[in-house]
Amino acid sequence: MEPLVTRLRNREWRLTAQRRVIAETLAGEHVHLTADEVYERSRAVLPEVSRATVYNTLNELVGMGELLEMTHTDGRKRYDPNVEERHHHLVCVSCGRMLDVRADDPRLPEDQHHGFELLAVEVTFRARCPECVPAASTS
Amino acid sequence: MEPLVTRLRNREWRLTAQRRVIAETLAGEHVHLTADEVYERSRAVLPEVSRATVYNTLNELVGMGELLEMTHTDGRKRYDPNVEERHHHLVCVSCGRMLDVRADDPRLPEDQHHGFELLAVEVTFRARCPECVPAASTS
DNA sequence: CTCCACGCTTGGAATTGTTCTAAGTTCGTT
DNA sequence: AACGAACTTAGAACAATTCCAAGCGTGGAG
Numbered sequence: 001m002e003p004l005v006t007r008l009r010n011r012e013w014r015l016t017a018q019r020r021v022i023a024e025t026l027a028g029e030h031v032h033l034t035a036d037e038v039y040e041r042s043r044a045v046l047p048e049v050s051r052a053t054v055y056n057t058l059n060e061l062v063g064m065g066e067l068l069e070m071t072h073t074d075g076r077k078r079y080d081p082n083v084e085e086r087h088h089h090l091v092c093v094s095c096g097r098m099l100d101v102r103a104d105d106p107r108l109p110e111d112q113h114h115g116f117e118l119l120a121v122e123v124t125f126r127a128r129c130p131e132c133v134p135a136a137s138t139s
Numbered sequence: 140m141e142p143l144v145t146r147l148r149n150r151e152w153r154l155t156a157q158r159r160v161i162a163e164t165l166a167g168e169h170v171h172l173t174a175d176e177v178y179e180r181s182r183a184v185l186p187e188v189s190r191a192t193v194y195n196t197l198n199e200l201v202g203m204g205e206l207l208e209m210t211h212t213d214g215r216k217r218y219d220p221n222v223e224e225r226h227h228h229l230v231c232v233s234c235g236r237m238l239d240v241r242a243d244d245p246r247l248p249e250d251q252h253h254g255f256e257l258l259a260v261e262v263t264f265r266a267r268c269p270e271c272v273p274a275a276s277t278s
Numbered sequence: 279c280t281c282c283a284c285g286c287t288t289g290g291a292a293t294t295g296t297t298c299t300a301a302g303t304t305c306g307t308t
Numbered sequence: 309a310a311c312g313a314a315c316t317t318a319g320a321a322c323a324a325t326t327c328c329a330a331g332c333g334t335g336g337a338g
Contacts, residue, residue: 014305016315035295050317055296071210075324076295090247090255099253106245108229108264114238116229116266123262125247127255153334155286174324189288194325214295215324 003027004066004081011064021046022057026067032078032089032098070122072096088122092129101125142166143205143220150203160185161196165206171217171228171237209261211235227261231268240264 005023008015015023025041026033033041039054058079061067068080070089078098087100105121144162147154154162164180165172172180178193197218200206207219209228217237226239244260 014314016304018316048317052297052318053316056316059297069212071212071214073208073210073216075210075214075216088245090251090253092255093258099255101247101251101253103245103247103251106227106242106262108240108242112229112240112242113266114229114240115269116231116238116264117272118264118266119232120265121262122265123245123260125255125257126259126261127252127257130254133256153285155333157287187288191289191326191328192287195287198326 004061007066013064017046018042018049018053019057021049022054023061026079026081029082030099031082032070032080034076034078036076038079072098088124090125090127092132093126094128094132094135097129097131143200146205152199152203156185157181157188157192158196160188161193162200165218165220168221169238170221171209171219173215173217175215177218211237227264229264229266231271232265233267233271233274236268236270 004026005015005020008019008023013019021042022038024045025038035055035058038058039049039051042049042054058067058069062069062079066081066083068083069077070080071077072091074096080100082100085100086102086105088103090099090101091097103123103125106123108118108121143165144154144159147158147162160181161177163184164177174194174197177197178188178190181188181193197206197208201208201218205220205222207222208216209219210216211230213235219239221239224239225241225244227242229238229240230236242262242264245262247257247260
C-alpha cells in the first residue's frame, strides 16, 4: 500500500516541511516509535522542528485515522503507521521490541457482551525475542 | 477464590496497616482502579497513608504477581486483582468503564512467531457501554 | 524486657511524558 | 503587496510516577 506521506498528499491537509519530515519518519513496517523518538529523528533531518509540532502532528494523524496510537506498559505512547492491514502486536517483555503479526481475532461470546456494542479488538502477544531468550535463561 | 488480603497473609511479606488498607481497596470483581483512586480510597480509611506508599505497594504486588498492571489509552496505569482467573477486558471507549470477560485466547500462527518465545496474550475489546450508546447516537 | 537494625513510611522534590499558551512565521488569496 | 488563517515555536504548565533523605515501628537478639 501507499506510504503515509503519499496518502497525506491526497488529503486536504497542509503538508508543511515539518509535517512531511514527521510523516517520513513514520514510514515502513514494524514501526512503533514513541513521540520522543519521532522528535529526535525528525530533528536530525530538520533541526528546527519543535516538540510541540511533533505532538500536534501525531495527534492530528491519529484523529485522521492515519496512525494508530497504543500504550506500552511503560508510560509513553507509540505510533503505528500500519493502519490498512488488520494486525496485532508481538512484544518482547524484556527489550520492548515490537512486531506486527497476523492472527485471527478472538470472538467475544454473546453472553459476555454485558450490553456493550463492540467496536474493535486489540491483541498483544507478550513474548521474549530471540536476542533476549538466552539472556533470560542464564540469569 | 480467596481475596487478595487473605493471599497476602500467607506470604512472607510484612502486612502493615497501610498495606492492608491498600489491599482491601483492591478487593472484588471488575476492579480496575488507578493508583490515584487507590490512594483516595485508602486515605478515606486511613488518612495518613502517603501517595509514595501506595505506589510502592502497588509495584510490589505487581512484582509478586498478586496484581495485574495495565495501561488504558489515557496515560495512567490501572490495577486488576483478578489474577487467578484467565480473562480479558471489555472497555467502553467513551466513559472508560471496564469489565472482565471470558473468551478464548487467539492463537498466533507458527509462521508469525519470528523466533519469539510466547509468554502471554492480552486481549482488549473496545466497545460502547449501554449508558454511552444512546449518547453517541444523538451526537 | 530493652535495644537495635532493618524495613516501612512519609512529604516533598525531581523526573518524565504530554499539553497548553502566547507570540511569531508562513502560505494562499486577493 | 497586504491580509487572515493556519502552522510553528519555546517555554511554561500539568499530570502521573519515581526518587530521596529522614523519621518511625517492629521483631528478634541479648
